[in-house]
Amino acid sequence: xxxxxxxxxxxxxxxxxxxxxxxxxxxxxxxxxxxxxxxxxxxxxxxxxxxxxxxxxxxxxxxxxxxxxxxxxxxxxxxxxxxxxxxxxxxxxxxxxxxxxxxxxxxxxxxxxxxxxxxxxxxxxxxxxxxxxxxxxxxxxxxxxxxxxxxxxxxxxxxxxxxxxxxxxxxxxxxxxxxxxxxxxxxxxxxxxxxxxxxxxxxxxxxxxxxxxxxxxxxxxxxxxxxxxxxxxxxxxxxxxxxxxxxxxxxxxxxxxxxxxxxxxxxxxxxxxxxxxxxxxxxxxxxxxxxxxxxxxxxxxxxxxxxxxxxxxxxxxxxxxxxxxxxxxxxxxxxxxxxxxxxxxxxxxxxxxx
Amino acid sequence: xxxxxxxxxxxxxxxxxxxxxxxxxxxxxxxxxxxxxxxxxxxxxxxxxxxxxxxxxxxxxxxxxxxxxxxxxxxxxxxxxxxxxxxxxxxxxxxxxxxxxxxxxxxxxxxxxxxxxxxxxxxxxxxxxxxxxxxxxxxxxxxxxxxxxxxxxxxxxxxxxxxxxxxxxxxxxxxxxxxxxxxxxxxxxxxxxxxxxxxxxxxxxxxxxxxxxxxxxxxxxxxxxxxxxxxxxxxxxxxxxxxxxxxxxxxxxxxxxxxxxxxxxxxxxxxxxx
Amino acid sequence: xxxxxxxxxxxxxxxxxxxxxxxxxxxxxxxxxxxxxxxxxxxxxxxxxxxxxxxxxxxxxxxxxxxxxxxxxxxxxxxxxxxxxxxxxxxxxxxxxxxxxxxxxxxxxxxxxxxxxxxxxxxxxxxxxxxxxxxxxxxxxxxxxxxxxxxxxxxxxxxxxxxxxxxxxxxxxxxxxxxxxxxxxxxxxxxxxxxxxxxxxxxxxxxxxxxxxxxxxxxxxxxxxxxxxxxxxxxxxxxxxxxxxxxxxxxxxxxxxxxxxxxxxxxxxxxxxxxxxxxxxxxxxxxxxxxxxxxxxxxx
Numbered sequence: 001x002x003x004x005x006x007x008x009x010x011x012x013x014x015x016x017x018x019x020x021x022x023x024x025x026x027x028x029x030x031x032x033x034x035x036x037x038x039x040x041x042x043x044x045x046x047x048x049x050x051x052x053x054x055x056x057x058x059x060x061x062x063x064x065x066x067x068x069x070x071x072x073x074x075x076x077x078x079x080x081x082x083x084x085x086x087x088x089x090x091x092x093x094x095x096x097x098x099x100x101x102x103x104x105x106x107x108x109x110x111x112x113x114x115x116x117x118x119x120x121x122x123x124x125x126x127x128x129x130x131x132x133x134x135x136x137x138x139x140x141x142x143x144x145x146x147x148x149x150x151x152x153x154x155x156x157x158x159x160x161x162x163x164x165x166x167x168x169x170x171x172x173x174x175x176x177x178x179x180x181x182x183x184x185x186x187x188x189x190x191x192x193x194x195x196x197x198x199x200x201x202x203x204x205x206x207x208x209x210x211x212x213x214x215x216x217x218x219x220x221x222x223x224x225x226x227x228x229x230x231x232x233x234x235x236x237x238x239x240x241x242x243x244x245x246x247x248x249x250x251x252x253x254x255x256x257x258x259x260x261x262x263x264x265x266x267x268x269x270x271x272x273x274x275x276x277x278x279x280x281x282x283x284x285x286x287x288x289x290x291x292x293x294x295x296x297x298x299x300x301x302x303x304x305x306x307x308x309x310x311x312x313x314x315x316x317x318x319x320x321x322x323x324x325x326x327x328x329x330x331x332x333x334x335x336x337x338x339x340x341x342x343x344x345x346x347x348x349x350x351x352x353x354x
Numbered sequence: 355x356x357x358x359x360x361x362x363x364x365x366x367x368x369x370x371x372x373x374x375x376x377x378x379x380x381x382x383x384x385x386x387x388x389x390x391x392x393x394x395x396x397x398x399x400x401x402x403x404x405x406x407x408x409x410x411x412x413x414x415x416x417x418x419x420x421x422x423x424x425x426x427x428x429x430x431x432x433x434x435x436x437x438x439x440x441x442x443x444x445x446x447x448x449x450x451x452x453x454x455x456x457x458x459x460x461x462x463x464x465x466x467x468x469x470x471x472x473x474x475x476x477x478x479x480x481x482x483x484x485x486x487x488x489x490x491x492x493x494x495x496x497x498x499x500x501x502x503x504x505x506x507x508x509x510x511x512x513x514x515x516x517x518x519x520x521x522x523x524x525x526x527x528x529x530x531x532x533x534x535x536x537x538x539x540x541x542x543x544x545x546x547x548x549x550x551x552x553x554x555x556x557x558x559x560x561x562x563x564x565x566x567x568x569x570x571x572x573x574x575x576x577x578x579x580x581x582x583x584x585x586x587x588x589x590x591x592x593x594x595x596x597x598x599x600x601x602x603x604x605x606x607x608x609x610x611x612x613x614x615x616x617x618x619x620x621x622x623x624x625x626x627x628x
Numbered sequence: 629x630x631x632x633x634x635x636x637x638x639x640x641x642x643x644x645x646x647x648x649x650x651x652x653x654x655x656x657x658x659x660x661x662x663x664x665x666x667x668x669x670x671x672x673x674x675x676x677x678x679x680x681x682x683x684x685x686x687x688x689x690x691x692x693x694x695x696x697x698x699x700x701x702x703x704x705x706x707x708x709x710x711x712x713x714x715x716x717x718x719x720x721x722x723x724x725x726x727x728x729x730x731x732x733x734x735x736x737x738x739x740x741x742x743x744x745x746x747x748x749x750x751x752x753x754x755x756x757x758x759x760x761x762x763x764x765x766x767x768x769x770x771x772x773x774x775x776x777x778x779x780x781x782x783x784x785x786x787x788x789x790x791x792x793x794x795x796x797x798x799x800x801x802x803x804x805x806x807x808x809x810x811x812x813x814x815x816x817x818x819x820x821x822x823x824x825x826x827x828x829x830x831x832x833x834x835x836x837x838x839x840x841x842x843x844x845x846x847x848x849x850x851x852x853x854x855x856x857x858x859x860x861x862x863x864x865x866x867x868x869x870x871x872x873x874x875x876x877x878x879x880x881x882x883x884x885x886x887x888x889x890x891x892x893x894x895x896x897x898x899x900x901x902x903x904x905x906x907x908x909x910x911x912x913x914x915x916x917x918x919x920x921x922x923x924x925x926x927x928x
Contacts, residue, residue: 013503127912129722130666134859138905145902149895194489201488202481209464209475216462221450221479311746318738325731329724330716
């Protein structure tokens with residue numbers, strides 16, 4: 001009844017190509033963004049630092065993974081490695097370049113990660129599927145090892161740990177959880193918009209063509225080399241920026257092992273559960289994976305009246321995530337994003353059933 | 355069985371595009387896969403603006419021939435000459451750049467995309483905006499998107515598929531998928547169109563439509579068409595000349611009538627051992 | 629000047645651990661040969677198998693009773709996997725199946741820890757992890773009894789399975805099933821029996837591999853990552869080749885140890901964590917189908 005297209009005409013191709021062709025969606029998005037910006041005034045510090053900031057940051061990384069795996073169809077298990085490159089690059093840039101604004105450092109860290117991504121993405125020109133996944137495992141293990149073994153990256157810290165510097169831009173130190181949240185929100189919103197534009201335009205079509213039928217893509221003049229490496233580069237950029245934000249806005253004290261293979265698997269799950277090849281899916285998947293431990297805790301508290309051993313909840317998490325992946329792959333391979341889309345389509349007809 | 359194609363198209367006294375010089379020349383093409391000899395010493399040419407059919411029993415090497423023309427397979431021997439230019443090596447990307455487009459026997463549409471996106475993907479060589487311009491929606495990217503969309507919409511109209519433009523191609527029936535694939539090939543504005551069994555699995559009406567589209571494309575744009583087809587009626591009616599393959603060798607080459615009365619061709623189709 | 633006997637010791641140590649990689653990789657190959665599915669969960673199954681075995685022993689079952697029980701459990705796991713994960717996804721792409729087995733890996737790992745807890749357990753197979761005396765006396769090399777025994781067991785199993793596949797009726801049936809299910813059914817090959825046999829074999833392989841690794845380094849979660857090393861082995865050897873797995877396992881084991889011992893100290897160690905994968909990548913670039921695998925030709 002409320003969510004209808006009736007009366008909304010699109011009279012030009014440009015109008016038809018908008019991100020939100022429906023007026024209700026546009027209004028909804030604006031409301032959402034305003035709410036997100038005003039959130040720190042109602043949310044407490046715990047919510048901001050432990051839930052919202054990591055959610056935004058990991059959504060960004062999941063977005064990067066989605067670009068590579070969901071849109072371009074390149075199986076990758078190395079996202080955490082590229083996060084690490086971004087995190088340590090940002091730390092070193094701020095350390096060694098006086099007065100560099102945080103945003104610039106983050107952007108350059110993304111570029112560093114992109115370059116590393118291109119190098120490790122080269123095998124994708126000859127191999128695919130599981131073989132490529134193994135190659136990305138090589139990048140994951142190698143990167144974390146290198147960052148650990150060459151003390152230069154950690155500025156020769158004896159404990160092997162780096163402490164993220166304060167976030168300083170335009171002479172202001174964004175130190176409080178609120179301010180960190182706003183910085184992260186701004187960066188994530190902008191990068192998400194750019195990703196959406198790419199995904200819907202010729203770039204995204206090129207990726208999906210390579211994913212779906214690379215021989216046909218070549219036959220249409222698409223350069224597999226350029227398209228695949230571009231996907232790796234852009235994806236790694238997003239993972240790198242995410243990694244930098246992960247270190248600076250969330251972890252604060254960082255060591256290379258924070259970016260180990262199990263983080264890569266988590267990101268993989270976020271993308272599969274959220275919906276491969278969708279922008280929204282990255283956010284939904286990240287939210288789901290992040291909130292599950294909290295739900296489990298609450299569940300156990302209310303049912304059993306006491307906290308349950310952390311090892312049991314983490315084992316249970318593993319079982320649930322794995323089971324959901326299997327169930328989704330069987331019944332709804334496009335994940336939560338598709339479920340959301342189906343809900344919207346129901347809403348368009350509501351209160352009618354067809 | 356003869357397909358009844360409107361005779362007005364066939365019997366127009368003047369062709370819109372009279373035959374030009376050979377646009378495609380294949381000489382002594384031989385292709386092997388491991389121990390299997392797919393093609394042996396195949397030579398034939400295709401005149402500009404003509405509709406050339408490649409026919410032959412199953413396994414004769416017809417698809418392989420198309421794959422060679424388009425650079426997907428590299429022949430061990432032989433050469434390809436396009437518009438008089440001898441090509442040392444053909445790659446699919448290069449073929450696309452010099453104006454060769456094709457469809458595939460088993461439908462190579464991009465399953466995750468809609469009809470519109472699939473055909474837009476076919477405009478790839480005409481879209482030059484970099485990823486940055488697309489990401490930031492800079493004027494050149496926006497303009498290109500709209501301009502190419504307009505071209506694609508013309509093709510959609512021509513192929514009468516407006517009503518399904520936003521449907522994901524995996525949901526379409528087989529016949530419509532084939533039509534979309536034709537649209538994607540046309541989107542590249544090719545000078546040579548390679549069609550691999552464009553009418554396989556279609557009923558009579560769908561075949562009539564496809565014939566009409568192919569003839570229209572050839573008539574309006576002068577596109578040279580090379581098509582593989584099993585339906586003899588279609589071949590006899592719409593093609594100008596025919597090449598017949600059997601067991602990877604050429605056994606016939608000429609107009610449909612000449613080929614129809616060639617004893618070797620008849621033997622091949624009847625399965626006479628040779 | 630590199631000490632010759634020390635080098636041999638390192639090499640032999642590497643080859644021995646290589647045979648164990650081969651054994652783990654063998655489980656992958658079996659499933660792949662039978663169903664064209666790469667079972668990412670094989671590592672988790674190795675872990676679960678040996679953990680179940682040790683767990684039942686702790687519950688009081690003697691060694692020789694716990695063994696068949698553990699095998700039985702693995703067969704059940706295999707059948708459940710086939711019924712609930714592989715069969716519903718039978719027409720999906722390779723990538724989808726791979727992701728499903730990744731999910732499966734996590735399910736099995738989680739269940740293993742829920743069922744048996746997270747403590748590290750010792751496994752005593754009656755063979756001590758001590759140097760063989762006469763070898764040490766004659767050459768100065770330290771080669772563990774346990775390692776040699778493990779390598780022998782692994783080698784025997786691998787060879788036995790290779791022969792089973794090539795020369796028996798069952799083996800032929802398996803290869804037929806791998807090539808084409810419908811065709812195999814239509815000539816009367818009992819699909820269900822074949823599946824059960826494959827999963828039972830893979831389960832036994834997983835159990836033995838787990839027992840050998842567990843005796844060496846304790847039964848703990850890290851076993852899962854060890855199993856991940858089987859991936860480079862598969863790539864170098866070729867996914868469908870049993871001889872390939874043997875040779876590739878030796879290559880990976882030897883290379884990893886030699887690199888770690890000779891180059892590792894310059895970097896503070898840890899080379900063996902990524903060296904096998906890099907090696908696999910190089911192989912992929914020059915010979916994607918592996919040393920013995922079948923060349924993949926994609927028809928258009």
